[in-house]
Amino acid sequence: MPYKQFEEYSIQVTEGIKDQYKNIIEDLGEDTTRDGLVKTPERAAKAMQFLTQGYEQDPEEILKSAMFKEDYKDMVIVKDIELYSLCEHHLLPFFGKAHIAYIPNGQIVGLSKLPRIVDVFARRLQVQERLTHQILDCINDTLQPEGVAVVIEASHMCMMMRGVQKQNSVTTTSGFRGQFEKIETRNEFLKLISTSLS
Numbered sequence: 424m425p426y427k428q429f430e431e432y433s434i435q436v437t438e439g440i441k442d443q444y445k446n447i448i449e450d451l452g453e454d455t456t457r458d459g460l461v462k463t464p465e466r467a468a469k470a471m472q473f474l475t476q477g478y479e480q481d482p483e484e485i486l487k488s489a490m491f492k493e494d495y496k497d498m499v500i501v502k503d504i505e506l507y508s509l510c511e512h513h514l515l516p517f518f519g520k521a522h523i524a525y526i527p528n529g530q531i532v533g534l535s536k537l538p539r540i541v542d543v544f545a546r547r548l549q550v551q552e553r554l555t556h557q558i559l560d561c562i563n564d565t566l567q568p569e570g571v572a573v574v575i576e577a578s579h580m581c582m583m584m585r586g587v588q589k590q591n592s593v594t595t596t597s598g599f600r601g602q603f604e605k606i607e608t609r610n611e612f613l614k615l616i617s618t619s620l621s
């Protein structure tokens with residue numbers, strides 16, 4: 424969609440979400456005409472659009488925009504990539520860290536592109552398992568490396584603020600392709616992400 428058309432569409436969507444937030448806030452027993460709440464439906468609509476902007480972005484294009492021929496055949500790890508997503512069951516945040524590794528097969532990728540694709544997939548309605556596999560498959564299909572590994576550790580607000588109300592539980596999900604399916608390569612990666620050099 425051309426940018427101008429996308430901008431107009433996005434404003435229309437904001438208006439629609441805004442009207443619905445106004446109803447929700449009123450159904451919760453609040454007064455949407457009081458000072459602090461007058462602009463809240465619009466703010467909340469824009470915040471929700473920001474948090475789900477990943478639907479409009481193409482993660483493969485992001486990786487392809489910075490792939491370089493390089494004869495480096497060892498493991499590349501970017502760890503502790505902070506992520507914020509929304510659980511698709513309750514629309515509450517889950518947040519934590521992603522750790523990504525790959526072994527190049529003639530091509531490396533610009534390092535910043537890995538956190539960028541984490542954001543593209545995280546800024547959608549998600550479950551942690553699918554988020555992990557989408558990042559993994561995107562790198563595997565686009566870069567076609569010798570191997571790729573993704574680990575995500577996250578805390579879910581829907582388990583902290585409500586429901587089972589467990590403040591300290593952390594969920595870990597992982598996915599491995601290619602060389603990382605071999606136990607020694609996988610263990611080297613897991614050891615490197617669990618140790619700090621400083």
Ligand SMILES: Nc1nc2c(ncn2[C@@H]2O[C@H](COP(=O)(O)OP(=O)(O)OP(=O)(O)O)[C@@H](O)[C@H]2O)c(=O)[nH]1
Nearest residue numbers: 510511512517549550551552579581582585586587
């Ligand atoms: N597997 C998985 N489950 C998730 C994720 N985020 C939230 N959930 C879970 O989704 C489930 C939805 O279960 P339901 O029983 O339909 O919802 P609920 O009654 O609100 O469940 P409680 O949270 O146990 O009160 C809950 O167990 C949540 O903990 C996620 O990323 N992955």
Ligand SMILES: [Zn+2]
Nearest residue numbers: 510512513581
């Ligand atoms: Zn949830």
